[in-house]
Amino acid sequence: MTLARRIIPCLDTDGSRVVKGIQFVQLRDAGDPAELAARYNREGADELVVLDIAASRDHRPTFLETIRRVAAELAIPLTAGGGVAKLDDGRAILRAGADKVTVNTAAIRRPELLTEMASEFGAQAVILAIDARRTGDHWEAYVRGGHDPTGIDAVAWAKEGVARGAGEILLTSMDRDGTRSGFDCELTAAVSGVVSVPVIASGGADTPADFLEVFEKGHADAALAASIFHDNLQGFAMLKRFLAERGVPMRVSA
Amino acid sequence: MKVALVEYGAGNLPSVERALARLGVESVRAANPSALAGADAVILPGVGHFGALMRQLGAQGMIAPLREHIAAKKPFLGICLGLQALFASSDEAPEDTGLAVFSSRVAALPATAKLPHMGWNQVERSGAPRLLERISQDEYFYFAHTYAAMEAEGAVVATCDHGTRFIALLERGNLCGVQFHPEKSGSAGAKLLSNFLQLAGSAPR
Numbered sequence: 001m002t003l004a005r006r007i008i009p010c011l012d013t014d015g016s017r018v019v020k021g022i023q024f025v026q027l028r029d030a031g032d033p034a035e036l037a038a039r040y041n042r043e044g045a046d047e048l049v050v051l052d053i054a055a056s057r058d059h060r061p062t063f064l065e066t067i068r069r070v071a072a073e074l075a076i077p078l079t080a081g082g083g084v085a086k087l088d089d090g091r092a093i094l095r096a097g098a099d100k101v102t103v104n105t106a107a108i109r110r111p112e113l114l115t116e117m118a119s120e121f122g123a124q125a126v127i128l129a130i131d132a133r134r135t136g137d138h139w140e141a142y143v144r145g146g147h148d149p150t151g152i153d154a155v156a157w158a159k160e161g162v163a164r165g166a167g168e169i170l171l172t173s174m175d176r177d178g179t180r181s182g183f184d185c186e187l188t189a190a191v192s193g194v195v196s197v198p199v200i201a202s203g204g205a206d207t208p209a210d211f212l213e214v215f216e217k218g219h220a221d222a223a224l225a226a227s228i229f230h231d232n233l234q235g236f237a238m239l240k241r242f243l244a245e246r247g248v249p250m251r252v253s254a
Numbered sequence: 255m256k257v258a259l260v261e262y263g264a265g266n267l268p269s270v271e272r273a274l275a276r277l278g279v280e281s282v283r284a285a286n287p288s289a290l291a292g293a294d295a296v297i298l299p300g301v302g303h304f305g306a307l308m309r310q311l312g313a314q315g316m317i318a319p320l321r322e323h324i325a326a327k328k329p330f331l332g333i334c335l336g337l338q339a340l341f342a343s344s345d346e347a348p349e350d351t352g353l354a355v356f357s358s359r360v361a362a363l364p365a366t367a368k369l370p371h372m373g374w375n376q377v378e379r380s381g382a383p384r385l386l387e388r389i390s391q392d393e394y395f396y397f398a399h400t401y402a403a404m405e406a407e408g409a410v411v412a413t414c415d416h417g418t419r420f421i422a423l424l425e426r427g428n429l430c431g432v433q434f435h436p437e438k439s440g441s442a443g444a445k446l447l448s449n450f451l452q453l454a455g456s457a458p459r
Contacts, residue, residue, distance in 0.1 A: 001415050004374040004394055041440075046374055072272060077396060077438045097268055099301075099398070099438065122302045124370040124398040167370050196365065198372050221368065251374040251394040 002249040005215050006046040006222035007236060008200060009229040011036055011070070013082075014054045015062040020178075020227050030230045033066050038073040040229065044236035046251060048074060049170070049224060051102070052082030053145055060089075064096045071097025079127060079170075090117050094125065102170055104129040105143035108150055108157070111164045118165030127200075128166035130154050132187055133174040139187050146174050158191045158199075169199045170224070176204025178227070183210055188218030200224050208234070208242040215248050255455055258284040258293035260320070260336075262310045266437060270299045270333065273437040277448050287319040295454035296323050299437075300335025304360065304401065305347025307335055317353065324355055329428040329454035334399060337424065337431030346401050355429065356406045363402055367417035370400045375434075377422040381410040385423060385430055385449050393442040395422070395434035402433060428457050 011018045011033045018030040037048055050070050052063040060083075067080045080093045081102025090101040101121070107114050107128055117126045131146045132139040132154035139154040158169050171191050173184035181204050188201040198221035201214045205225035214220045228234040237252075244250040257274065259267055261283040274281050281297070284290045298320070300307060311317050324330050324340075332340050341352045344360035352360075363371055374394035379386055402420035414422035414433070424431045430450060436443035 001376045001378060003371065003397075003416060006373050071269065074269075075273065075276075075438065075440050075444060077398070077435075099266065099269075119303070123400065124372060125301065168372060196368060197370065198368055221373065 004046070004249045004251040005220070005243070006200075007211070007239060007250075008047045008049055008222050008224040009036075009040045009045050010049040010051065010202070010224050010226045012051050012053045012226055013063070013066060015052050016066055018230065019053065020230065030227070034069040034073050036230065037070040040236070041074050041076055044240060044252075045076060047077045047079065047222070049079045049102075051080070064092055067093060067096035067098055081127070081129060087113065087116050087120065090121065094121060100125045100127050100168070102127040102129040104131065107161060108141060108143050108152065111160065114161055114164040114166050118167065123165055123167030126166050127168045127170050128158070128161040129170040129172070130158055130161075130191075131172045131174050134187075139190070142174060154187070155190045155194060159194045162195045162197050166197065168197050169195060171199055171201055173203035177202070179204055180206035180228070182206060183214035183218060183220070183223065185214055185218035188214055188220050192219040192221075198222060208239050211239060212243055212246055212248065215243070255279075255294045255451075256292060257281040257295045257297065257451070257454070258290055260290070260296060260298045260311075260316065261285040262307065262314060262316070264299045264301050264307075264335070266299045266301050266333070266435065269437040270297060273444060273447055274451075276444065277451060279451060285314060287315050290316065290319045290323065293323070293328075294457070294459060295329035295331070295451070296320070298330070298332045298336035298339060300333055300337070300339065302335060303346060304335060304338055304344040304352070305350040307339055308347070308350045308352060311339075321353055321355070324353070324429055327427055327429075329450070329457050330430065331450050332431040333437070334433060334435055337421075337433050338401060338403060340429075340431055341403055344401055356403070356409075358403065358405050358407075360401050360403050363400060363420065364417040370398055371416040372398045375414050375416065377412040377414050379412040383410045383412055383423055383425045384453050385425055385432070385446050386412060387449050389442055389445050389449075394439070395432075395436070395442060396438040397422075397434045399433060428453065
């Protein structure tokens with residue numbers, strides 16, 4: 001009896017449609033979020049993440065409607081986020097049907113937000129999203145969808161975020177995001193080594209071997225990917241079987 | 255059969271509602287004692303903080319009616335925090351009293367494992383809980399919690415292990431509780447809810 005490692009598809013949306021980009025730019029349309037959600041739910045995804053990567057104030061209602069449509073298709077947990085600036089935003093996302101909410105920029109600006117969210121929603125519903133880019137011998141946390149460097153050490157921030165109340169870390173390697181060159185296992189292991197909560201590794205997924213590596217060497221609790229699933233380059237059943245055969249605890253659907 | 259979902263602000267109520275709807279059951283939301291009256295089965299979904307839940311149930315006047323429903327041996331299912339609410343108290347909120355159907359205290363899982371216990375895990379049954387009928391021993395269920403019950407007198411249980419062995423499922427007559435989220439546990443979770451409905455349907459009204 002072991003807690004299974006999770007495989008999590010991610011839907012990056014512009015609020016209403018799934019979009020794809022490389023290293024946070026060059027976006028193009030990749031489908032309807034509810035349709036993809038239904039497919040992933042059926043095919044054996046362990047959880048789903050839906051993000052509003054445009055996250056402008058004026059179309060927030062559109063994104064909440066997207067969350068409702070996606071949640072209606074799922075019998076697995078749903079995480080949603082993007083542009084969460086205050087407690088109310090988190091509340092609205094959870095009310096729309098998400099089980100967990102991610103927060104990034106606003107938590108760096110005001111770390112107390114994590115504590116407030118954890119005490120209202122429970123730590124299990126609060127995911128600290130960190131976009132990290134290698135700078136010399138360490139990783140720096142970026143905010144505003146990867147636009148702005150903060151000068152803050154990503155690993156130290158993960159540790160502080162957990163102390164403030166985050167129940168999980170969604171860790172994206174900006175260096176690897178969209179490159180299909182494998183997860184940044186060094187970054188993942190560095191964060192996983194200093195926090196007491198689950199770490200979701202993101203950015204760079206391509207082959208089943210990449211997933212095996214991030215679980216074994218990166219000590220990730222979950223691995224997230226987007227385009228390889230959208231494009232059907234990787235199926236959940238085959239990926240999970242590959243990992244299970246190599247000793248990674250996996251929920252293999254009955 | 256009238257299935258009431260206790261409404262007190264828990265985030266997972268709509269997903270439980272949807273999961274039941276997929277099984278062809280229209281549930282009603284119950285936010286006050288009169289909405290609970292006449293319910294054949296009650297489901298208490300739960301997410302969040304033990305103290306917040308008990309204070310909210312108290313403010314809505316729901317504690318006595320829930321205890322009466324359970325005392326009358328009517329079908330009841332507590333989900334996640336809804337299972338924990340069946341106990342006398344919790345380390346999460348030492349000053350608050352639970353529904354106290356079971357006399358023990360809910361405790362924090364040990365920090366030797368990563369917390370919250372979040373993700374898919376298997377359960378080991380002692381006896382043959384009706385909730386797990388026709389569900390394979392190897393099935394996984396979705397957990398997201400930091401606190402857990404360790405013993406429930408007189409109940410058939412299934413346990414899980416995360417740092418320590420804890421109660422993942424309990425059943426005493428028509429009183430049921432699950433620490434995991436059946437509404438988030440794919441087809442295995444749907445089967446469990448269907449087993450609960452069957453149990454509820456066969457209970458004397």
